[in-house]
Amino acid sequence: MNLPQHYREILLGLGEDPQREGLRDTPERAAKAMQYLCHGYAQSLEEIVNGALFASTSDEVVIVRDIELYSLCEHHLLPFIGKAHVAYIPTGKVLGLSKVARIVDMYARRLQIQESLTRQIAEAIQSVTNAAGVAVVIEAQHMCMMMRGVEKQNSQMLTSVMLGAFRESSNTRQEFLQLIGRSK
Ligand SMILES: [Zn+2]
Numbered sequence: 001m002n003l004p005q006h007y008r009e010i011l012l013g014l015g016e017d018p019q020r021e022g023l024r025d026t027p028e029r030a031a032k033a034m035q036y037l038c039h040g041y042a043q044s045l046e047e048i049v050n051g052a053l054f055a056s057t058s059d060e061v062v063i064v065r066d067i068e069l070y071s072l073c074e075h076h077l078l079p080f081i082g083k084a085h086v087a088y089i090p091t092g093k094v095l096g097l098s099k100v101a102r103i104v105d106m107y108a109r110r111l112q113i114q115e116s117l118t119r120q121i122a123e124a125i126q127s128v129t130n131a132a133g134v135a136v137v138i139e140a141q142h143m144c145m146m147m148r149g150v151e152k153q154n155s156q157m158l159t160s161v162m163l164g165a166f167r168e169s170s171n172t173r174q175e176f177l178q179l180i181g182r183s184k
Pocket of ligand 1: 073
């Protein structure tokens with residue numbers, strides 16, 4: 001069974017009439033939308049980075065802040081929406097700036113839980129740049145909490161993964177958290 005047919009079944013399961021005017025094209029549209037929201041499965045890290053690694057002698061922290069993030073939780077297939085902040089300490093190679101955002105997007109456009117998403121981004125940046133340290137913080141609001149269940153409208157979920165120097169040195173970690181406005 002293809003994806004539009006499954007959506008037709010969902011409509012029936014909800015007690016709807018998939019033949020009524022407003023819903024007639026909904027299964028096709030919903031299937032297309034879902035495929036778009038999950039297009040990260042069709043991408044790979046190699047394809048995204050595509051050689052955009054540049055030699056650099058800098059060993060200063062590179063931070064890309066406030067990267068918009070749209071993902072779907074794998075437990076409810078509902079969106080979670082927020083921002084990612086990514087930092088790394090280069091050891092000879094820096095990544096093209098837009099590539100960091102595209103790496104975030106590739107993993108976000110899959111069914112996810114926020115903790116794994118955070119880790120996958122950090123490990124991808126680490127493996128591509130061979131950085132001395134990588135830090136990723138994600139703050140997001142989950143529709144499965146806001147629209148159903150506990151209905152907590154203002155709760156943000158905060159996750160972080162620190163690798164290398166960000167894990168070992170509390171100064172380096174504090175500097176990063178300060179720069180993204182998250183230090184205590
Ligand atoms: Zn959920």
